[in-house]
Amino acid sequence: xxxxxIEKLLSKVGGDYVEDLKAVLKQPSISAxxxxxxxxxHMLRDFMKNAGFSVEMWKVGDANPVIxxxxxSSSPKTLLMYGHYDVQPPxxxxxxxxxxxxxxxxxxxxxxxxxxxxxxxVMAIIKAVESYSRLGFDLPxxxxxxxxxxEEIGSPNLPRYIEMYRSRLxxxxxxxxxxxxxxxxxxxxxxxxxxxxxxxxxxxTASVDAHSSLAPLIDNPAWRLIQALFSLRSPDGSILVDxxxxxxxxxxEEDIKLVEGIDYETLLTGLKKHFKxxxxxxxxxxxxxxxxxxxxPTCNIAGFNSGYTGLGVKTVLPKEAYVKLDFRLVYDxxxxxxxxxxxxxxxxxGFEDIEVEALNFLEPSKTPPSAPIVGAVASAASExxxxxxxxxxxxxxxxxxxxxxxxxxxxxxxxxxxxxxxxAHAPNEYTTRESFLKGVLFAxxxxxxxxxx
Amino acid sequence: xxxxxIEKLLSKVGGDYVEDLKAVLKQPSISAxxxxxxxxxHMLRDFMKNAGFSVEMWKVGDANPVIxxxxxSSSPKTLLMYGHYDVQPPxxxxxxxxxxxxxxxxxxxxxxxxxxxxxxxVMAIIKAVESYSRLGFDLPxxxxxxxxxxEEIGSPNLPRYIEMYRSRLxxxxxxxxxxxxxxxxxxxxxxxxxxxxxxxxxxxTASVDAHSSLAPLIDNPAWRLIQALFSLRSPDGSILVDxxxxxxxxxxEEDIKLVEGIDYETLLTGLKKHFKxxxxxxxxxxxxxxxxxxxxPTCNIAGFNSGYTGLGVKTVLPKEAYVKLDFRLVYDxxxxxxxxxxxxxxxxxGFEDIEVEALNFLEPSKTPPSAPIVGAVASAASExxxxxxxxxxxxxxxxxxxxxxxxxxxxxxxxxxxxxxxxAHAPNEYTTRESFLKGVLFAxxxxxxxxxx
Numbered sequence: 001x002x003x004x005x006i007e008k009l010l011s012k013v014g015g016d017y018v019e020d021l022k023a024v025l026k027q028p029s030i031s032a033x034x035x036x037x038x039x040x041x042h043m044l045r046d047f048m049k050n051a052g053f054s055v056e057m058w059k060v061g062d063a064n065p066v067i068x069x070x071x072x073s074s075s076p077k078t079l080l081m082y083g084h085y086d087v088q089p090p091x092x093x094x095x096x097x098x099x100x101x102x103x104x105x106x107x108x109x110x111x112x113x114x115x116x117x118x119x120x121x122v123m124a125i126i127k128a129v130e131s132y133s134r135l136g137f138d139l140p141x142x143x144x145x146x147x148x149x150x151e152e153i154g155s156p157n158l159p160r161y162i163e164m165y166r167s168r169l170x171x172x173x174x175x176x177x178x179x180x181x182x183x184x185x186x187x188x189x190x191x192x193x194x195x196x197x198x199x200x201x202x203x204x205t206a207s208v209d210a211h212s213s214l215a216p217l218i219d220n221p222a223w224r225l226i227q228a229l230f231s232l233r234s235p236d237g238s239i240l241v242d243x244x245x246x247x248x249x250x251x252x253e254e255d256i257k258l259v260e261g262i263d264y265e266t267l268l269t270g271l272k273k274h275f276k277x278x279x280x281x282x283x284x285x286x287x288x289x290x291x292x293x294x295x296x297p298t299c300n301i302a303g304f305n306s307g308y309t310g311l312g313v314k315t316v317l318p319k320e321a322y323v324k325l326d327f328r329l330v331y332d333x334x335x336x337x338x339x340x341x342x343x344x345x346x347x348x349x350g351f352e353d354i355e356v357e358a359l360n361f362l363e364p365s366k367t368p369p370s371a372p373i374v375g376a377v378a379s380a381a382s383e384x385x386x387x388x389x390x391x392x393x394x395x396x397x398x399x400x401x402x403x404x405x406x407x408x409x410x411x412x413x414x415x416x417x418x419x420x421x422x423x424a425h426a427p428n429e430y431t432t433r434e435s436f437l438k439g440v441l442f443a444x445x446x447x448x449x450x451x452x453x
Numbered sequence: 454x455x456x457x458x459i460e461k462l463l464s465k466v467g468g469d470y471v472e473d474l475k476a477v478l479k480q481p482s483i484s485a486x487x488x489x490x491x492x493x494x495h496m497l498r499d500f501m502k503n504a505g506f507s508v509e510m511w512k513v514g515d516a517n518p519v520i521x522x523x524x525x526s527s528s529p530k531t532l533l534m535y536g537h538y539d540v541q542p543p544x545x546x547x548x549x550x551x552x553x554x555x556x557x558x559x560x561x562x563x564x565x566x567x568x569x570x571x572x573x574x575v576m577a578i579i580k581a582v583e584s585y586s587r588l589g590f591d592l593p594x595x596x597x598x599x600x601x602x603x604e605e606i607g608s609p610n611l612p613r614y615i616e617m618y619r620s621r622l623x624x625x626x627x628x629x630x631x632x633x634x635x636x637x638x639x640x641x642x643x644x645x646x647x648x649x650x651x652x653x654x655x656x657x658t659a660s661v662d663a664h665s666s667l668a669p670l671i672d673n674p675a676w677r678l679i680q681a682l683f684s685l686r687s688p689d690g691s692i693l694v695d696x697x698x699x700x701x702x703x704x705x706e707e708d709i710k711l712v713e714g715i716d717y718e719t720l721l722t723g724l725k726k727h728f729k730x731x732x733x734x735x736x737x738x739x740x741x742x743x744x745x746x747x748x749x750p751t752c753n754i755a756g757f758n759s760g761y762t763g764l765g766v767k768t769v770l771p772k773e774a775y776v777k778l779d780f781r782l783v784y785d786x787x788x789x790x791x792x793x794x795x796x797x798x799x800x801x802x803g804f805e806d807i808e809v810e811a812l813n814f815l816e817p818s819k820t821p822p823s824a825p826i827v828g829a830v831a832s833a834a835s836e837x838x839x840x841x842x843x844x845x846x847x848x849x850x851x852x853x854x855x856x857x858x859x860x861x862x863x864x865x866x867x868x869x870x871x872x873x874x875x876x877a878h879a880p881n882e883y884t885t886r887e888s889f890l891k892g893v894l895f896a897x898x899x900x901x902x903x904x905x906x
Contacts, residue, residue, distance in 0.1 A: 032765035089767055095661075153766045194666070198766050207729035208548075211878040212779050213647070213849035215751040216690065217724065217733040217742060222754035222776075223686065230683045233676065237669060271670065275772075276660035280670040289670060298668040301675035302769050307756035308777065312485035313606045313651050313812050314542055315779045315851075316755050316878055319728075323675075324761065326665050326768045359766050396666035398768075425664040425769055 002140075003383070006131045006444050013134070014437045018110075020047060021123045021436055024085075025103040025112035031064060031086035031153045040085050041065045041149060044122065051130035053145070060164060063157035064149030068165070071129055073139040075451050080144045080171035080410065081443075082400075083122040083178060084151030087114035088425045095427035109430040116422030120431045121177040122147055124417050124439030128447070131440060140451035144171055148400075151178070154196055154360030155400040162403045173373035173411050174404040175446055180418025181435070182390050183270030184263070187381035187442065190395035190414035191258075191374060192250075195329035195364035195402070197338055198302075201225060201346075202355040204320040209307075212315040221321040222306035228351040229323065232342075233299045236282045239327070241345040244297065244338065250331045251295050254369050255393035262390050264290040274421045294394045298328045324359075328398055335361040365401035369393065371411035372453050380445035381415065384438060389415075417442055455593075456836070459584045459897050466587070467890045471563075473500060474576045474889055477538075478556040478565035484517060484539035484606045493538050494518045494602060497575065504583035506598070513617060516610035517602030521618070524582055526592040528904050533597045533624035533863065534896075535853075536575040536631060537604030540567035541878050548880035562883040569875030573884040574630040575600055577870050577892030581900070584893060593904035597624055601853075604631070607649055607813030608853040615856045626826035626864050627857040628899055633871025634888070635843050636723030637716070640834035640895065643848035643867035644711075644827060645703075648782035648817035648855070650791055651755075654678060654799075655775040655808040662760075663770040674774040675759035681804040682776065685795075686752045689735045692780070694798040697750065697791065703784045704748050707822050708846035715843050717743040727874045747847045751781045777812075781851055788814040818854035822846065824864035825906050833898035834868070837891060842868075870895055 010017070024047070029040035041057065044067055048055045053069035064086065090100035090113040098104035100113040112119075125145055132139050146169070148158050162169065182188050203221040210218055233239055251259065268289050272278070280289055306321030308314035329335060339358050346354055367374065369391070381389035395414060404412040417439025423429040463470070477500070482493035494510065497520055501508045506522035517539065543553035543566040551557035553566040565572075578598055585592050599622070601611050615622065635641050656674040663671055686692055704712065721742050724730070733742055759774030761767035782788055792811050799807055820827065822844070834842035848867060857865040870892025876882040 032763070032767055088769075089761065089763060091761065091763070092662075152768075196768075198768070205730070208727075208876065208881075209545075209879040210728055211850065212751075212753040212755055213781065213851070214724065214728075214746070215753040215779075215781065216745040216749040216849065217721075217737070218728055218730055219734045220754050222757050223682075223688075226679050226682055226754075227688050229676075229679055235676075235680050268670075271667065274661075275663055275667075275671055277658070277671055281672045284670070292669040293667070296669040298665075300665040300668040300768075300770055301673050301679075301760060302665055302767055303760035303762045303771070304675050304757055304774065305762035306758075307754060308542065308544065309756045309758035309775075310485070310542060310544065313779075314485055314755055314777070314878075315605075315649075315651070315753075316541075317753055318756070321757065322762075324767070326668075326766075328666065328668065396669065397664065398666070423661070425767075426662045 002137055003441060003445055003448060005135055006441060009131050009135060010437050010440060017127045017440065018433050018436060021120060022103040022110065024119050024123060025115055026101055028101045029086050029149065030089050031150050032089050037064045037086065037149050041067055044085055044147060047126050051126050052133035053129060058161060058165065060157055060160050066161050067147040069145045071139050071143045073142050075141045077451060078142040078144060078171040079447060079450055080169060080174045081125055082174060082176040083125060083147045084118050085122055085147050086149045086152050088152045092427065097428055108432055110432065111428055111430045113429055115429050115431040116180060116418035117424035117429065118178045120418065120436045120439060121416040124436060125177055125443045127440045128443035131444065140447045143447065144169065151399065154198060154362055156360060158400045158403055162407050169408060171410060175377060176401060176412060176414040177416045177443065178399065179414050179416035180422060181420050182267060183420045184266050185420060186387040187385050187389045187415055189377055189389055189391045191369060191392065192331060192366040192394040193364065193401040193414060194395060194398045195333060195335055196360055196362040196398040197327040197329060197335040197358065198360035199325050200322055200357045200359060201228065201325065202320060202322040203353065206319045209319045210317040212317045215317055218317055220317055222318060225321045225323055228346060228354050231349045237298065239297060239299050241341050243341050247333045248330055250394060251291065258369055258391055258393040259287065259290060262290060262392065270421060293396045294392060295330050297330055297333060300326045302326050329364050331364040331366045333364060335363060362398050362400060363402040363406065365405040367405060367411045367413065373411050373413050373450065376450040376453055377413045377415055377446055379449040380442060384442045384445050455590055456894060456898055456901060458588055459894060462584050462588060463890050463893060470580045470893065471886050471889060474573060475556040475563065477572050477576055478568055479554055481554045482539050482602065483542050484603050485542050490517045490539065490602050494520055497538055497600060500579050504579050505586035506582060511614060511618065513610055513613050519614050520600040522598045524592050524596045526595050528594045530904055531595040531597060531624040532900060532903055533622060533627045534578055535627060535629040536578060536600045537571050538575055538600050539602045539605050541605045545880065550881055561885055563885065564881055564883045566882055568882050568884040569633060569871035570877035570882065571631045573871065573889045573892060574869040577889060578630055578896045580893045581896035584897065593900045596900065597622065604852060607651060607815055609813065611853045611856055615860050622861060624863060628830060629854060629865060629867040630869045630896065631852065632867050632869035633875060634873050635720060636873045637719050638838065638873060639840040640838050640842045640868055642830055642842050642844045644822060644845065645784060645819040645847040646817065646854040646867060647848060647851045648786060648788055649813055649815040649851040650780040650782060650788040651813035652778050653775055653810045653812060654778065655773065656806065657773040659772045662772050665768040665770045668770055671770055673770055675771060678774045678776055681799060681807050684802045690751065692750060692752050694794050696794050700786045701783055703847060704744065711822055711844055711846040712740065712743060715743060715845065723874060746849045747845060748783050750783050750786060753779045755779050782817050784817040784819045786817060788816060815851050815853060816855035816859065818858040820858060820864045820866065826864050826866050826903065829903035829906055830866045830868055830899055832902040833895060837895045837898050
């Protein structure tokens, strides 16, 4: 009933809400290079105050600020909602049809870095609360929100924030609003996230670049890195480091049941079409492809650079080479332990000269399908979108969910309102007016459904 | 006797000659991206006219111009001298102590891209001729010079120029002035050059960059390229493509004799010190290291690029990756035939999706140690530098020498006046006043010595 009132309100003020979203999208907040972070955080704080939150800016050392907001209610229940206001770097710029921080609307899409991942999610929560305020309604639950500014660089300081403000963050369950809709427009729920170990490997073989005629004598750092990398991963994707799979505990029986309920053919066909891919790695198909996507630890090359990469011919023997690797981990692999295994592996294979710098650690997480918050979010999803939500026992993506499950001891569901195939982390990321305003309703409905349990 | 007169002249006008060299160094001429080529060619033409040459600018299609100059003499002998006015790209710019096209003098060095390779060589020839003119001397030989503007991109159009102007280029021998001094300041003579096959390999696995959470399903082009590269070359540097060594004819007996006369310990120690390298590839030392340097075909990674290579963390699965490879070839490997072998290899190993683009072909060359021009250049080197020249049966570097030996049928020696360890192709390339002015004498003496034979 309250939801119907909110829907009516959105038909009147939805355009204003979209304008506020665009203002946030126009403000860069690239955590990888510290661009626009504070300005974006202050903008959100102001929107939150205006919506009815009591807001605090938390700041630990020189970490990006966390924006913390509370709204009290007469309910005995407290829900913690998480989001992030930082975004990925927009490069390669030349592939965007409009600049990444102008929020140009074209063909029904609002195109911007962060449009899907995850500023529309953050603004949906804020505008849900604002809608209750405007209508004079009490919130259905006590709400605590935590918006961080370092998710896209792996939430390096969130553990400290969580530790420091542990007592303030007491709640009955957590919802992390940082997801979206599947290719058929059904909301996706994730009951766990992959972990991450992000490293940079660097090899330097000489003090200065050399003429490539010296290649018979001076070792080439790119070749050396390639030899080291080749020893890490077989062409089918499996990781060749000793002990890498020792702590893998998934999929459990309850996970397999959920996987069987997922419309994976639509998901897989959508991926193939979107990326213009004929065939998946190792030719995997159907439910096996889905299981791989959800439960396979990976070693991905996110970047490789050495030598002359411009146009035309240059005959140089580079002095150094580096590679950025993201290892996705599954429950219950430990990134700190695996970093040691990786270092041991390189040493054992004769690559002790290759420098390993760890840039990010995230532990994997898991929430049981029977947890009440799972049922509440699923009901809200059905109510708002009129479609059966897709409940995934695990996400292929990573995030700081373990802080909510392992550190705060909460059951936690990841979901959100990003549109299907939204180009997250890629050029021409977008959302739509409808996706965003449905997101406002979805956030409202989650609170309603959880209050009723 | 004439040489003593020239030396006296240099003590008076050497400073002016250096200023002219600096003017040429300040003019970029980067063939890899077509920057400043015509301006540099016109500047040299004017210096040549002023020196006493009859000059023509040759132009074939949209190739960079060749500057051709002649000076007649009463001698029955004709010497063809070759040089190049184009330079390598200066990147990485941040490693230069002064900008690459400002020719700043610091600690006795004139720092500029092209200072050693090869504008000081080109200007040494021009200033040698100018010195004869100023002194009113007849040149000791008929001189033909050919300065090309595409050496650093592998002389792609020089074959056409040579074919087209074959009759104009008739001569008794060739001297290619594009070398320099060894670490002890001894002139180096090269009686052959390695050939080159330069290719770019590209792999594309999706139409757009993807979030790296899709790594279990979408193939990573950098991984795929690494697998292909790993199949091409063993860690000791040997090339694993079928038939790669079939046409290798060196070292011959005459080559080994020359190698034994070279002060390789100084050369190798100098290399190690300059590049801060403890150990050569595969731990090779002494004469074996020199033989490898001169006679080993190589497969060098000149550049590798994929994905996000900026600061910090980005979790992307790149849509494409590319690598630039320069294969150095030795007498009598054929780059066109080997390109076919490379393509067959990739196909046979299952990498038919990897695109191969050949960017450069150079055949290897060879001049016998007994050729008269070898004796003439060696005598000139001894006379000017007062040190025993180092005569190499082959160079580790590549160039269009095969056009002089194979196409024009001339014996050909490569030498020049670049200072020791001059950072050719690397940041902070330099020459010195003394190196350059000695180069003017060396060019003069070569003509004198050849005229006497």
